[in-house]
Amino acid sequence: MLKTLGAQVKEYKKASIATPVFMILEVIMEMIIPLMMASIIDDGVEAGNLHHIYVMGAWMIVAALIGLFAGVMGGKYGAKASTGFAKNLRQAMFENIQTYSFSNIDKFSTAGLVTRLTTDVTNLQNAYQMLLRMCMRAPASMIVAMAMAFMINARLASIYLVAVILLGCCLFFIMSRASKYFQQAFPKYDDLNASVQENVSAIRVVKAYVREGYETSKFQKASGNIYNIFCKAEKNISYNAPLMQFTVYSCILLISWLGAKMIVGSSLTTGELMSLLTYCMNILMSLMMLSMVFVMVTMSMASAERIAEVLNEKSDLDNPEHPDFDVPNGSIEFDHVNFSYRKGEGKPVLSDINFSIKSGETIGIIGGTGSAKTSLVNLISRLYDVSSGSVKVGGKDVRSYDMEKLRDEVSVVLQKNVLFSGTILENLRWGDKNASEEECIRACRLACADEFIERMPDKYNTYIEQGGSNVSGGQKQRLCIARALLKKPKILILDDSTSAVDTATDAKIRKAFLEEIPATTKLIIAQRISSVQDADRIIVMDDGKVDGIGTHEELLKSNEIYREVYESQTGGGGDFDEKRGEA
Template sequence: MVRVLSYLKPYWHLVTAALALVFFQSMADLYLPTLMADIVDTGIVNGDINYIMSVGIKMLLVALGGALSAVLASFFSSHAAMGLGKALREEIFKRVERFSLSEFDTFGAASLITRTTNDVTQIQMVTMMSLRMVAMAPIMGIGGIIMAISRAPSISWIFLVVIPVIALVIVTISRISVPLFRSIQKKIDTINRVLRENLTGVRVIRAFNRINYEKKRFDDANEDLTDTAIRVNRLMAGLMPITMLIFNMTTVVIIWFGSRRIDAGIIQVGDLMAFIQYAMQIMFSVTMVSMIFVMYPRASASAERINEVLDTMPGIMDPVKPQIPEEVRGGVEFKDVTFRYPGAEEAVLSNITFKAEPGKTTAIVGGTGAGKTTLLNLIMRFYDVEKGSILIDGVDIREIPQDVLRSNIGYVPQRSTLFTGTIAENIRYGKDDATDDEVRHAASIAQALDFIEEMDDKFDTIISEGGTNVSGGQKQRLCIARAIVRRPKIYIFDDSFSALDFKTDARLRQALRKETNDATVIMVAQKVGTIMDADQIVVLDEGKVVGIGTHKELYRSCDVYRDIVLSQLSEEEVVL
């Protein structure tokens, strides 16, 4: 929790102002019972109206000063707490942006979203309450005890009995609630994950008529969270009645013993009234502490979850002494590369060796699970190799800063991803400063210009969340245009033509050939027709290279490649 609160440093002036105002508010509240006692013991007993009026005006001014301090303290503490939340969200987002895919797999998207939103909100709330209550409680408690003793020392022993009892109740309930609050945050993760999967997979769910199953799945997660929340809230709900019962019993005891002291002439009526007020203030300070104890366990659990993210160092880091090539040609070489996913028993890729040269197209083919997409992910350093090395122009990619490496790569993912915004903005995602002509040219090469021109707003057409207002083939072409506008030295296409018809596929590949004549093109494709004219085809089988060559060479010499070709084409259709 201390580490999380360290992000309050930029707002120290607001924190200082809030604490100072809380101090003034507390002093005003502590002074009011004394003024009231003076009115009763001096003004009312002696019938001195002028004294009553003068002290009454003083009470009014003190009360107004306390109220103004309370309002300003609330404003400053809220501002500081919101600033803390903003700083934490920024820090979490920055750290998550640096994570490799391994760290994403470890936490999960749903958990990272919860930690950035719900957990930060818990920290904000407890910070805002703490800046007022934690500061006010000791002042009111200690000050109240001092003032109460000064007014009626003969009955002050009551506090020695009451305060330990209240403290015991608070500590007991707090110790029971901490594990429950941690459990609640994890169950919120589960609900977020189920909801996220349901929303992103709505088409599959409906297509397979699994709506009732998903409802039950969500209901189970929701009921689990609800049951835990009810348990902890039931526990916390008992805190206030117990505290109030102790307060009321304390008041009865004070009046009982106080009235006897008044009869004996030891104290005056005004002193007893002031003592009761100070007792209430002391009890109120204990109540404030109890409220913090209610909120602190959950905030503490949230702080631990946030710290887990902030303490996790990215598995892939830039080199201490980076090598920045003066000019990237784009030659890619795999040298005896082996890779396995974290926690996996077997390697996904084993002893991969081949070269992809500038000005040539290298195709990667293989059966499902052969490791084709994993191989592409290694080029972009989404993961680091376990053994061997990947070189670009003879330099190990681990020696190149990640931003420099990826700025020279145009990537079209297997699953087309578009962002909310206009078509032009989505294409410019590949190059921020691309001109309108460059955007249009990239769309033309990607065979996207025709359907864009048919839209009412053309390049200003808004793409909805997830690109749901365009077809699969249109999304794929926009993603290709996004890579082309960058004019990179290395193009990576991960099965990026699967949603295109043969005619569009052929036109796009012909246009791409002219556009990428001096770049390295590496593509994964399921359709043999897409890669038959590649300069080099690398055949993968169970994570190993079983053949490298042209279409004709592999068809004659590689059984795996021949089986792939014949599974899609008849022997008469095979072009040799």
């Protein structure tokens, strides 16, 4: 884990080294000043030597200025190193997430990834800054102050040693109790973020069903869990301050009492006593700072593990050593394909799938919910890998292609496809960033999207809100189809992507495909038989298996499932799942 996180320091190594160096320099200057104060009192004030007071006073000013400079530079470089480290962590996580396959993404929740990129990185940033500054400053300050105290008077300095040992044991006990609560707290942020994300994304449903009160109580519960855990942790930490004050004041009383006796006995000077009192505060405050560093590090350990988990997760889909960059055509072949989302576990989602599709064919795929239609087409663009068998595109196994090139040649339009915030043109150019406005208009004409775009005030410069919230479901689907067409793919997959489109527009889209992109292989997943009946062939899926393949007329004669669904849809408006349920 430390190696994984440490690799993200990168260009901020110099700042990370400079910070503790300046911190140590600041400590040295702080430790020299009490000695100078002792010299001023003993050799200047008591001896009546004004010149010595001036000289030592000047040196004290120089030491203070050097310490001030070192402190400022330590703060500057510490901030630069920690914020840069946090920036690199976010960037590395985001870049690694982009390489994930669908199966990798399935391991993490959206809320969990958001928490890792925000709260967890912030925790680690704060801890890193504390380590660079306080973790060097506090031990150095304590060690140097202890050494100086023993140089002045070993008998009185032993009071500090006993106090440090006792206080260290007490602080360790307190921190160990608090650390277990911090480890429990940060994963709870996932629940909080999930509650917010779900509520905001589904706010229309919440308001439609008047469930604001329920959502508020759910958020309060998630927020309350974090509150309760942090209260328990902070309750333990609250003992730090009184314990520290008790120790400091006890040491001051003991040193003042014993020191006064020694001054009377001429074994200690007034200046030395002043220096010892100053070192007392330095030593014990250093221990307090160390305890705070321990708290921060403890808090960040859970975050560090969660971040490392994202960084160490590697895509289970890799390019071959010598990938093929040429996809000859849009032919597709499934050869004894079996597929499970979790390899070797549970029932296969797809079982012994065998069929071939010629380049340029239009293939309809129909089946009930859960019949694995989407799983089938996901294998074509290698969003998942088969468990056994092979999927071939252009006569070559999809695993032999460069993944980026393969996915450029296979356009998938999902039923719940996403539009991004920006103009219509900007959304369309996701398909081809160099597409001209004329090419975008042509793609929209093929997808029948030009009908509603032309009625908009700003036409193709109309701004689309995040997720396409200011367009209807059917309009969103047509824009997504147009976006996919701009890629000029060899294979076009429409995964129930005309479900929100009326039948007349659906027919226009299919006619445009037939006339304008005859060389593109088209796979149309649908629940309505009217959407696929004109296809060259139709594949009927049932429970992860191919139940039948043929034309509309052939399946009406030979396939019972297809015939039943056709009759229910033409005779009474039933859909596929409803009829299959009755059967």
